[in-house]
Amino acid sequence: MVIPLALIVVITLADVHSPDGVSLGPLLVAAPAITTAFAGPRLTGLIGALALGAQTFLAARSGGVATSNHIAQLTGLAALSVFAVLVCYVRDRHKEQLAQVRSVSEAAQRALLRPLPERLGPLHIASSYLAAEKEAHIGGDPYAVARTDERTRVIIGDVRGKGLSAVGEAAMLLGAFQEAAHQHAALHVLADALDRSVHRYLTQFPEADEEAQEHFITALLLEIPDHSPVARMTVCGHPTPLLIRHGTVTAIASPHTAPPLGTWELGPDTPRTAHAFSFLAGDTLLLYTDGVMEARDPTRTFYPLEERVAHCAKNSPTALVHHVQQDLLAHTHGALGDDAALLAIQRSHTAALSGLHLGDLVHGASRHGRAHDRHERAPAPPAPPAAAHPARQDRRG
Structure with missing residues (x-):
């Protein structure tokens, strides 16, 4: 004045x-x-x-x-x-x-993509979301967690498209996951259920969206038992996570990658399976979306995620996510071409794990997943009562 x-x-x-x-x-x-x-x-x-x-x-x-x-x-x-x-x-x-x-x-965006808890069972969790559209907090890269008995299930996805236009499909996927995560004992069966849900959503009003048949959602489903040093994942066209162990960064390769969610009507080209790998106390998993991998600087150079993560591999999940987020913004000069989501999950050192040999656990987990595959594909009568108790399956696997 x-x-x-x-x-x-x-x-x-x-x-x-x-x-x-x-x-x-x-x-x-x-x-x-x-x-x-x-x-x-x-x-x-x-x-x-x-x-x-x-x-x-x-x-x-x-x-x-x-x-x-x-x-x-x-x-x-x-x-x-x-x-x-x-x-x-x-x-x-x-x-x-x-x-x-x-x-x-x-308020609507935060209600859709709720902040994840920092602690969930034996896990430390940290997340970050960078929306491509200005003034937006979320877009088409949803993620969520669910506790089912003595295990944690995680989903991270990437809707075709970006920004607020993809929020509807992201909201549908999160709602379907929160409900179906408690109904299906096998991870690949959960993925099949989500595939059908996405397909129904995309084809419910075909006259409203002529490109509905071309929409899909890539997703990665992860299951981490509380008392076994293993994790299982089902990949549906999504980038596989990075495993950080003792300061070393390793890309987790999946032997089976199924098509994205929403392609159910195209037929069972590749049956979905659950791949098991070791996840020890102190290990950290970094989940991410294409917006991180495909981010480019002004010279059109892709963001070297694995190389940059190696520089802060010994950080806590919160510090790791914060470092990658700031480094990604610096690499792109703040101009993201797509939504980018990051999710870091670390198993606590105090987690009470089974005394079984690690190799037996991983082998048993894989065998357990194959048994589930045979059981779910067989046109048999309803599952016996034991199948409704995934906690007991986790202890065996």
């Missing part, structure tokens, strides 16, 4: 000390005009009134207020001050409406 007030004082004093025939009073219109940049309608009106008073004072000193020239100057200054007040009023109304829209948008 010092700027317009000082402007009024300086112009008034300059006019008083200026030679006869030189009138600086019309410059007073700058005071209310400048005030609209940072003040509301009341303060703008106050500055306009002060400028009008100064103009009246200058007019009275040089020939009287009743002259046609001074009347025109006063009328113009008054009209501009009123217009400035109206501009401030309309602008503030729009700002309030925009603030309400942003508040509703943020």
Whole structure:
């Protein structure tokens, strides 16, 4: 507020000390005009009134207020001050409406992509989401976790498309996962159920979206038992995670990669299976989406994720995710071409694991997954009661 007030004082004093025939009073219109940049309608009106008073004072000193020239100057200054007040009023109304829209948008987006707990069973979890669209908190890269008996199930996906246009399919996938994660004992069967859900969603209103047949969602499903140093994953066209162990970064390769979710009607090209690998106390898994792998700098160089993760491999999950996020933004100069999601999961050193030999556990987990494959594909009667208790299966596997 010092700027317009000082402007009024300086112009008034300059006019008083200026030679006869030189009138600086019309410059007073700058005071209310400048005030609209940072003040509301009341303060703008106050500055306009002060400028009008100064103009009246200058007019009275040089020939009287009743002259046609001074009347025109006063009328113009008054009209501009009123217009400035109206501009401030309309602008503030729009700002309030925009603030309400942003508040509703943020609440809706946070309700869809809920913050993950830092601790879940024996696991430490940290996540990060970078939306490609400005003012957006989420887009088409959903992730979620679910606790089922004595294990944790995780999903991370990537909807075809980006930004807010992909939120609908992301919301559908998260809802389907939270429900189906508690109904299917085998991980690959859970993936099949999600595939059918996505397909139904995409084809429910074909007339509303002519490109519905071309939509799909890549996904990675992960299952981590509490008391076994193993993890199982089912890959549906999604990038496989990075395993960090003793400061060394290794890409987990899956021997079987199934098509993305939503391609159920195309037929069983590749049957979904659950791949088991060792996941010891102190190990960290980094899950990510294509937006991280395909991020480019101004020279079109891809972001070297595995190389950059190796520089902070001994960090905690929270520090690891924060480092990769900041490094990714620095690499792209803040201009992401796609949504990017990161999810770090570390098994606690205090986790109470089984005393079985690790090789037996991994072999048993794989054998257990193959048994599930045979059981789920066979057109047999309903599963026996033991299949409804995945906790006992986890202890065996």
